Amino acid sequence: MPSPDEQPVIVGIGEFATGRAPMSSIGLGSCIGLVIFDRDRSFGALAHIMLPDSQGRSDRPAKYADTAPSHLVKELTRNGCKTASLAAKISGGASMFQTFSGNLNIGERNIEAVRLELKKLNIPLIAEDVGGTVGRTIVYYPSENGKISIKTAGGTINII
Amino acid sequence: MNTLTSQQRDALRELGNIGAAHAATTLSTMLMSNIEMTVPDISVVDIAKIHEHVGDELSALVIFQITGEVSGGGYVLLHIPKNSVIRLTNAMLGMTDMERDLTEMDQSALLEIGNIMVSAFLDATATLLSIIMLPSPPSMIIDMPHAAFQSILAIQAFSDIDQVVIFRTELHSDQHKISSNIFLLPNKPMLDEILAMLDNLMK
Numbered sequence: 001m002p003s004p005d006e007q008p009v010i011v012g013i014g015e016f017a018t019g020r021a022p023m024s025s026i027g028l029g030s031c032i033g034l035v036i037f038d039r040d041r042s043f044g045a046l047a048h049i050m051l052p053d054s055q056g057r058s059d060r061p062a063k064y065a066d067t068a069p070s071h072l073v074k075e076l077t078r079n080g081c082k083t084a085s086l087a088a089k090i091s092g093g094a095s096m097f098q099t100f101s102g103n104l105n106i107g108e109r110n111i112e113a114v115r116l117e118l119k120k121l122n123i124p125l126i127a128e129d130v131g132g133t134v135g136r137t138i139v140y141y142p143s144e145n146g147k148i149s150i151k152t153a154g155g156t157i158n159i160i
Numbered sequence: 161m162n163t164l165t166s167q168q169r170d171a172l173r174e175l176g177n178i179g180a181a182h183a184a185t186t187l188s189t190m191l192m193s194n195i196e197m198t199v200p201d202i203s204v205v206d207i208a209k210i211h212e213h214v215g216d217e218l219s220a221l222v223i224f225q226i227t228g229e230v231s232g233g234g235y236v237l238l239h240i241p242k243n244s245v246i247r248l249t250n251a252m253l254g255m256t257d258m259e260r261d262l263t264e265m266d267q268s269a270l271l272e273i274g275n276i277m278v279s280a281f282l283d284a285t286a287t288l289l290s291i292i293m294l295p296s297p298p299s300m301i302i303d304m305p306h307a308a309f310q311s312i313l314a315i316q317a318f319s320d321i322d323q324v325v326i327f328r329t330e331l332h333s334d335q336h337k338i339s340s341n342i343f344l345l346p347n348k349p350m351l352d353e354i355l356a357m358l359d360n361l362m363k
Binding site: 010012014026027030031048051055057060094095096097106134135136151154 | 206207208209210211214215216217218219223299301302303304305306307308309310311312313314315320322
């Protein structure tokens with residue numbers, strides 16, 4: 001049983017982690033932190049998704065909204081989780097700048113793409129803290145049944 | 161992109177050095193204080209490791225897109241941690257209260273300072289390259305630096321990268337205990353173009 005103040009594993013942009021220990025993604029802007037966890041075990045996975053569409057790339061599956069969900073499900077079932085007991089939570093997808101050209105609201109597109117993919121996979125999306133204009137740092141605690149602590153730069157903390 | 165030669169690094173460092181020195185001079189004039197400056201650091205960073213370079217502590221970021229006679233898609237960021245922002249505004253306006261939140265006054269002071277510093281930075285680099293580079297109107301956020309970097313790298317100009325060249329110079333005032341960083345984030349076409357110009361210069 002990991003202690004509550006154990007240092008979380010840092011999951012960088014485009015990476016994922018699986019297991020029982022706390023996991024964190026720092027400073028999500030338009031990126032999405034996707035957690036898929038087993039409701040019957042203290043076990044789950046976190047992906048730090050950057051872009052909505054992989055356009056066929058497969059070398060970094062956790063980087064894209066269309067490939068990360070199925071990749072996490074595969075990792076979890078490989079570790080003995082049953083697909084029927086999996087559930088998902090998402091955070092991030094902010095829109096931090098409006099003024100630069102070429103910015104077709106990646107955050108919003110990331111959110112939509114992840115939701116769509118989870119639906120296809122039949123994984124219920126049971127909680128989310130998404131959109132808005134602020135960055136988020138998240139810590140996921142597998143031992144606490146899918147709990148995610150979400151902190152903003154201003155210091156507010158939201159638990160989903 | 162992970163194949164910057166040591167010669168290319170040296171040339172970029174020199175270019176950045178000149179730009180940052182001009183930016184430091186403007187800051188020094190505005191604060192009427194000495195500004196120390198580090199040798200520019202040029203790193204080729206995997207996107208998964210950006211968190212090792214910028215964190216999530218509350219900061220002000222003044223962000224400019226680089227326009228002018230160079231392929232679009234480069235950004236200059238002036239990064240100042242919250243406490244330094246307050247010391248900076250206090251120093252400029254003769255105030256002393258440190259226990260306050262960032263206000264509109266800080267934001268407008270920063271936009272002004274950012275504009276002046278980044279214009280000087282781009283002017284000096286462009287002069288060396290014999291081209292014109294101009295900053296776009298600035299965009300400012302008070303938020304997490306990592307979230308800002310990530311959001312910039314996700315936009316189309318960077319077209320699904322795995323690595324990015326991060327150029328960083330730290331400027332600080334010992335007298336006022338103000339620290340700040342100037343970051344330059346060129347996309348691949350801009351970096352290639354700047355490297356080609358530097359290569360020509362050295363011929």
